[in-house]
Amino acid sequence: GQNIDQPTEMTATEGAIVQINCTYQTSGFNGLFWYQQHAGEAPTFLSYNVLDGLEEKGRFSSFLSRSKGYSYLLLKELQMKDSASYLCAVRPSGYSTLTFGKGTMLLVSP
Amino acid sequence: EAGVAQSPRYKIIEKRQSVAFWCNPISGHATLYWYQQILGQGPKLLIQFQNNGVVDDSQLPKDRFSAERLKGVDSTLKIQPAKLEDSAVYLCASSLAQGLATFGSGTRLTVV
Numbered sequence: 347g348q349n350i351d352q353p354t355e356m357t358a359t360e361g362a363i364v365q366i367n368c369t370y371q372t373s374g375f376n377g378l379f380w381y382q383q384h385a386g387e388a389p390t391f392l393s394y395n396v397l398d399g400l401e402e403k404g405r406f407s408s409f410l411s412r413s414k415g416y417s418y419l420l421l422k423e424l425q426m427k428d429s430a431s432y433l434c435a436v437r438p439s440g441y442s443t444l445t446f447g448k449g450t451m452l453l454v455s456p
Numbered sequence: 457e458a459g460v461a462q463s464p465r466y467k468i469i470e471k472r473q474s475v476a477f478w479c480n481p482i483s484g485h486a487t488l489y490w491y492q493q494i495l496g497q498g499p500k501l502l503i504q505f506q507n508n509g510v511v512d513d514s515q516l517p518k519d520r521f522s523a524e525r526l527k528g529v530d531s532t533l534k535i536q537p538a539k540l541e542d543s544a545v546y547l548c549a550s551s552l553a554q555g556l557a558t559f560g561s562g563t564r565l566t567v568v
Contacts, residue, residue, distance in 0.1 A: 350498075379556075388460075388547065388559035389499065433498050443489070443512055444557060446498030 348372045350447035352434050357453045358424055366419045366432050366450045374439030380408050380419045381433040383449065389433055393419065421452075429454045458482065460560035462548050468566045474536040477563045481529070481550030487511075489557060490523055490533050491547040499547055505531065538567045 349371045358364040370378070377396040381389035395401055395410035395417060407420040421428055431451050435444040461480040469475050481488050486507050491499035502521065504512040507528040516523070520539070525531040535542055545564050549557040 386564075388561045390559070391556055394556070435498070443501055443504050444499075446500070448496070448498045 348445040352447045352450045355451045360456050362424050363422050368417045368434035370415050370436050372436050372438050376439040377437045378417050379435040383431045424454045426454050460550050462560040466564045471567050472537040476532050476534045477546050479531045479548030485550035487551045488531050489549040493545045540567050543567045
């Protein structure tokens with residue numbers, strides 16, 4: 347089976363940097379995804395890691411360590427619009443289905 | 457390109473009633489998923505289709521939930537009869553065979 351853990355809530359200030367951690371235990375591994383979900387809206391894709399290391403995309407970066415079963419999403423220069431839930435999801439090897447964590451609700455304050 | 461279309465956007469029903477949701481995936485996407493997202497939790501896969509065949513329905517409560525994807529394009533998800541704990545957002549997503557899943561805006565179901 348799959349088990350994915352991430353903090354329930356985080357708060358940060360506009361302009362700051364925040365790191366959202368995700369740990370996973372899965373029977374196989376074929377990639378880790380981060381999605382952003384604003385309240386009442388669909389999850390939207392942010393980043394994808396399948397090899398160890400850091401992937402940078404503008405203000406957002408994602409890191410993966412497969413040996414540790416660990417990933418983080420780093421958000422820089424936070425803006426109010428970044429207030430949302432951030433979902434960590436793992437794709438087990440051989441399947442295209444994603445297993446999601448419960449999500450981390452990020453609140454950015456002025 | 458047009459996104460994943462879902463309807464209705466909202467639905468309120470009484471327990472023991474039936475309800476159906478509709479999904480139109482992105483054109484050309486062979487894989488279609490239905491997820492259930494209970495408030496405060498991440499999406500949970502209910503069923504995955506590859507074209508019109510079921511790939512994974514291990515978490516679908518088959519005594520009350522059913523889904524079909526006729527002709528390998530549109531899909532419907534039905535709940536009959538509904539229970540209070542079925543209150544959730546039902547998300548449809550689609551992807552190319554092993555590609556990135558794109559989600560629709562979902563149907564918010566409230567069972568009273």
